[in-house]
Amino acid sequence: MHRKSFSDMPCPIARSLERVGEWWSILILRDAFHGLTQFDQFQKSLGIAPNILARRLNALVENGLLERRRYSERPPRDEYVLTEKSQDFRPVLWTLLAWGNRHFAPEGASVVVVDAATGITADPVLMDRVSGKVMTHPAFRSAPGPAADHRTRARHAAPSQIATEATP
Incomplete structure (x- = not known):
């Protein structure tokens, strides 16, 4: 299969x-x-x-x-x-590592990300390169891009709009 x-x-x-x-x-x-x-x-x-x-x-x-x-x-x-x-995937792994430590390591972290120069443990966060803001919800959200098809646009529509579109 x-x-x-x-x-x-x-x-x-x-x-x-x-x-x-x-x-x-x-x-x-x-x-x-x-x-x-x-x-x-x-x-x-x-x-x-x-x-x-x-x-x-x-x-x-x-x-x-x-x-x-x-x-x-x-x-x-x-x-x-x-x-x-x-x-370019390395920060994704670091973020996954930090998320795993935070939520699935009750015994404590077995691996951490550290500052290479100081050895101090880092706390990876996702930041917007343009504004410099930490990306958290609801301040940031996903939205359809220029190449989005109808299904993608519908998936990102406001919940009230989705309910209206689903009603005949």
């Missing part, structure tokens, strides 16, 4: 999940951010079956999140290197 592909959906969250939503992909990227580059390193770190690891690495390469580089011809061996696109 094949799962539904999100790659053609107009939603940027769905499209992102198509690329990194499978948990092995996120854990592979986590390990790549920690310096792992070789198949055997990922396999040892994750305890993942070789066939699944190969599929996930191939998908990450196809989606431009890792670059495959040959480092040995005999035997043929490749390393997997982070790309600019995957570097």
Whole structure:
């Protein structure tokens, strides 16, 4: 049974999940951010079956999140290197890490984000680059963009407007 592909959906969250939503992909990227580059390193770190690891690495390469580089011809061996696109994913991982610590670590944080210069624990937040404001609800919300289709516009309509449109 094949799962539904999100790659053609107009939603940027769905499209992102198509690329990194499978948990092995996120854990592979986590390990790549920690310096792992070789198949055997990922396999040892994750305890993942070789066939699944190969599929996930191939998908990450196809989606431009890792670059495959040959480092040995005999035997043929490749390393997997982070790309600019995957570097943009690092803050997403840090935010997920902080969220997990806050809500799912009753024993306390096992990993934290720290200031590299001082070692002081950081508290990642999402900030708007234009205004410099911390992005919280209700001060910020999602809205249809220029390429939004009718369904996306309807999904973002005010609740009272949705009820009116649903009534014959």
